[in-house]
Amino acid sequence: MKRKCLLILVMVAFVLTGCWDSVELNDIAIVTGMAIDPGEDKKYRLTLEYMNPANFSKTSSQQGAPVSTMVQEGNSIADLAGKVNVGASRQLVFSHTRVLFINEKIAEEGILGFLDGLERSAPFRNDFNILITKSHKAEDYVKINNPLEKVPSLKLQKQAKSFAEGWGGDPKVVLSDFIDALISKGRNPVTNTVVLKGDPEKGSKQESNMSNGREALILFDGLAVFDNEKLAGYLSLDDSRNYMWTQDLKQTTLTFPCHDHGDSAKEKQYVNVRVPNSRTKMETYYRNEQPVLKVNIYTEAQIIETQCSDDLTKIDTFKKLEKNAEKYIEESVGRTISKTQKEYGVDIFGFGEALYRQDYKKFKDVEDDWNKEFARAEVVVSAKVQIRRAGTKSKSFLTELSDGMEE
Amino acid sequence: MSLFDILFKRHKNKQGNKKTEEELFEQDEISKQYFTNLKKNKNQLKNLFQDTFDFNIDSIKIADQEACVCYLGTMLDKDALTNKVLNAAKSSSKQSLLMDIEEIRDTYFPTCAFEYADNFHKVVWQVLNGYAVIMVDGQKKALALEIGNKEHRAIMEPSTQTIIRGPKESFVENINTNISLVRRRIKNPRLTFESMIIGRDTKTTVAIGYIGNIMNEDILNEVRNRLKKVDIGGVLDSGNIEEFIKDKSFTPFPLTFNTERPDSICGHILEGKAAIFVDGSPFVLTVPSVLTDFFQSSEDYYQPFLMSSFIRAIRYISFMVALVLPSLYVALSTFHQELMPTQLLVSIQAQREGVPFPAVIEIFIMELTFEVLREAGVRMPRAVGQTVSIVGALVIGQAAVEAGLVSNVLVIVVAFTAIASFVSPIYNFSISTRLLRFILILCAAVYGLYGVLLFLIVMVIHLVSLRSFGVPYLAPIAPFKLEDQGDVFVRLPLWTNRTRPTYLYTKSPIKKEGSGKPSPPMQKGGG
Structure with a gap:
């Protein structure tokens, strides 16, 4: 009898304490993107983009826009996220947030104010992209339609992924990377930036999907360099690839001149290689109290296109091209590093972390002034390129053409 | 008597199985005494079977003696009976020698399967089993003859456990047919079938099949004991028995394996398990069974091992x-x-x-x-x-x-x-x-x-x-037995499988010696 009573009690307890956090799919809306602008009256202006599931149904007619947005102003992001049902009908679920757009004006003032809230909150995954918006309001970015990807934020996320895999132009900075870089003394955070081309008013209309040209398009536009929490400035798109060379860039496509002669860019002939595999090693050391930043890049490549008539069946041609490629990489990566040294004086590359690993004691001495040390450091970039293949053709018809002319 | 019968009986007697047919009738308040007087026996039988239309007592004369044949007309082939008994009566009419019952059998029914019934319970039992019982006046025993058989279903393809490659036979309702299906596959004198009778009202034959020099004796005794303890009115299928011999009733998991496939039963018997045949049921149980048994089909061993493992x-x-x-x-x-x-x-x-x-x-x-x-x-x-x-x-x-x-x-x-x-x-x-x-x-x-x-x-x-x-139940996963893993989640090639399942603690744990890995003949002189 006692046992039976106990069993019933346990079962009652089991049932009564359950279900407290269950929520049906019909009662939630999935937030995919957030945009933060400076508020007019309050500190922040938060725009949430959430999906309209009815639009994704295969069976019922696809009516309504794929996403809705909800704009509020307030002094903290958490407060706004909690209060969102002032206008939205459903409980918002933040676990699928993919992109966080931050207006550059907010970034200039510092973003520590809400990063903690995002990292602390359980629903947020910390793997969403952080993007700084350069033109227009951040609010506009979550509204731009695209016929391929219905959800603007998912489009941006996919775009970033493809860009990173195809050209190596996205630093793949997600929230956790950003915060890691922020707290590290040997590194400063960077993120990608986006710029809006076109008319956001038209781009946010569903009709814009009906035309072949895009009324408005969001493009990546290089890196945003942070000095701690504050936006310090920008690097161009080319610089952002050079930045990625130092960060173990995996894949890219590289165009470099095949000869030294020819002065202006127009006269030069170029060869284009695809890099399927690349490794980077960073070294930082002191030589007579002079910090030296060394980047070793080891790259494999295959020829995609050539404009010059060199005979690709000869090994010397490959050697020459390899040398040119090495020179090109060394110059361009070196240029980006020294530009960062001069213009911003912040170590976004993580040379300080390399020193931390390689010479801990020395780093302890200089860690508080590491950015100054970085700015005066000597930069050595050495690249090793190996061109393995030349596509499906060995000899270019250009070679035969030039042979004919010589005869 | 066939070899099968000899083995069957021998082991039955050896084990001294207590629950014999005679005892079963005691609870039914039927007297046990067999009289030398034919009339008394006849009356006793008539009283017992009084209202049944298919019970027959035919008076005949064998070797110049008063006799009678009693049988249930629905349980045997009447034509065969008439032939046999009529021939005997005819040929014996020429002689006027006085013969005792054994001589009668030797002389007139030399090829028939038979049994002597020296008490009345046995007579009743044999009648119920579809035998024709010949009672001769003045004799102390009656002669029970097995006459051509009752109708039963032919051996067909399994209906619930079909496979693509492998034997297509399936058990039927007749226990003798089922046992013969197993015997045909395992030609081993140590293959033993012990029979017992279970069910107060149905008196169903239940047989335990095992191989004497493989099966663990303790487990076997446990099987015997549990079957002996079964106290049930009617046994209509092996499912009835299953519920009585389970270790635990309150569980959703089956603790005895059942199959209608003779090859599958043979596999289990060879591993060192006991099979329980129940007359009237095409489903044969094997015990002890473990969880992983239910994920294995006999076809696994007929298909290539890679496929089977997948x-x-x-x-x-x-x-x-x-x-x-x-x-x-x-x-x-x-x-x-x-x-x-x-x-x-x-x-x-x-x-x-x-x-x-x-x-x-x-x-x-x-x-x-x-x-x-x-x-x-x-x-x-x-x-x-x-x-x-x-x-x-x-x-x-x-x-x-x-x-x-x-x-x-x-x-x-x-x-x-x-x-x-x-x-x-x-x-x-x-x-x-x-x-x-x-x-x-x-x-x-x-x-x-x-x-x-x-x-x-x-x-x-x-x-x-x-x-x-x-x-x-979770053996050989928990307790974990490394030796048995070749036939649990994957099936390794048969030649690697040298031991019987260790968790069954068999008397001969090694199935075969040597690796037996197939390979082309070795070339002499480095080919």
Whole structure:
């Protein structure tokens, strides 16, 4: 009898304490993107983009826009996220947030104010992209339609992924990377930036999907360099690839001149290689109290296109091209590093972390002034390129053409 | 008497099986005494079988003596009986020698299977078994003759455990046929069948089959003891026996293996298990059985081992799918939206738009509908089978979705679960998943994944506590036996399998010596 009573009690307890956090799919809306602008009256202006599931149904007619947005102003992001049902009908679920757009004006003032809230909150995954918006309001970015990807934020996320895999132009900075870089003394955070081309008013209309040209398009536009929490400035798109060379860039496509002669860019002939595999090693050391930043890049490549008539069946041609490629990489990566040294004086590359690993004691001495040390450091970039293949053709018809002319 | 009969009887006597036919009749208040006076015996029989239309007592004269043949007309071939007895009576009419019953048998029925009945209980027993009993005046014993047989179903292909490659025979209702199906496959004098009679009213023959020099003696004794303890009115199928000899009643998992495939039974007997044959049932039990037995089909050993191993993996996965898929759906969609990929979540959410029920109610409706359909499908007459499946498919698959009562993805979940639950080669194993599934859905609805895991932990604890005739139910996984792993989740080639399952503690643990790995003949002189 006692046992039976106990069993019933346990079962009652089991049932009564359950279900407290269950929520049906019909009662939630999935937030995919957030945009933060400076508020007019309050500190922040938060725009949430959430999906309209009815639009994704295969069976019922696809009516309504794929996403809705909800704009509020307030002094903290958490407060706004909690209060969102002032206008939205459903409980918002933040676990699928993919992109966080931050207006550059907010970034200039510092973003520590809400990063903690995002990292602390359980629903947020910390793997969403952080993007700084350069033109227009951040609010506009979550509204731009695209016929391929219905959800603007998912489009941006996919775009970033493809860009990173195809050209190596996205630093793949997600929230956790950003915060890691922020707290590290040997590194400063960077993120990608986006710029809006076109008319956001038209781009946010569903009709814009009906035309072949895009009324408005969001493009990546290089890196945003942070000095701690504050936006310090920008690097161009080319610089952002050079930045990625130092960060173990995996894949890219590289165009470099095949000869030294020819002065202006127009006269030069170029060869284009695809890099399927690349490794980077960073070294930082002191030589007579002079910090030296060394980047070793080891790259494999295959020829995609050539404009010059060199005979690709000869090994010397490959050697020459390899040398040119090495020179090109060394110059361009070196240029980006020294530009960062001069213009911003912040170590976004993580040379300080390399020193931390390689010479801990020395780093302890200089860690508080590491950015100054970085700015005066000597930069050595050495690249090793190996061109393995030349596509499906060995000899270019250009070679035969030039042979004919010589005869 | 055939070799089979000799072995059969010998072991029966050797074991001194207490529950003989004679004892069984004592509780029925039938007197045991067999009289030398034919009239008294006749009267006694007539009193016992008084109202039965098919009971016959025919008076005849054999070797110039008063005699009678008594039999149940429905239990034997009357033509054969007439032939045999008439011939005897005819040929004996020429002689006027006085013969005793043994001489009568030797002279007139030399080829017939027979048995002497020296008490009245035996006479009744043989009559009930379809023998013709000849009682001769003045003799102390009656002669029971086996006459051509009763009707029974022919050996056919298995109907519930079909395979593609392998023997296509299946057990039938007749226990002798079933035993002969096993004997034909295992030509071993140590293959022993002990019979006993179970059932107060039905007096059904039950036989334990095993190989004497393989089977563990302690387990065998346990089997005997448990069968002896069975006290039941009627045994109509091996399922009746199963419930009495289980180690634990309150469990959804089957603790005895059952099959209608003789090859499968032979495999189990050769491993060192005991088979329990029940007269009247085409399903033979084997004990002890462990969980992994229910994931193995005899076909695994007839197909290439790579394929068999793959199929086994499919079976284990299907078991898990059938068990947890609906509850995972409930848990993920109502508690853990963050665990699903965004695209999948949107797709599921889009389908659920406008569905009026919570996910758990929705899945309960569909699961119950499916259980109803399944039950209807099994029971309905063949003639209306088509109707039910068409209506069922339409109702479940289309109408419910189109009416917006359930979502598409849920139909997929339920359908996949249902198909997965059919994968186990032994039908009654899927019962456990069917029952546990509903509890799991409830757990998922109350606590999400936490509840699912909680229940699975309880389930594993329960499984570990189970025993089948003293053998741990999860053997050879827990306790873990490395030697047995070649035939659990994967099936290694047969030549690697040298030992019998260690958890059965057999008398001869080694099946064969040497590796026996097949290879081309070695070339001399370095080829």
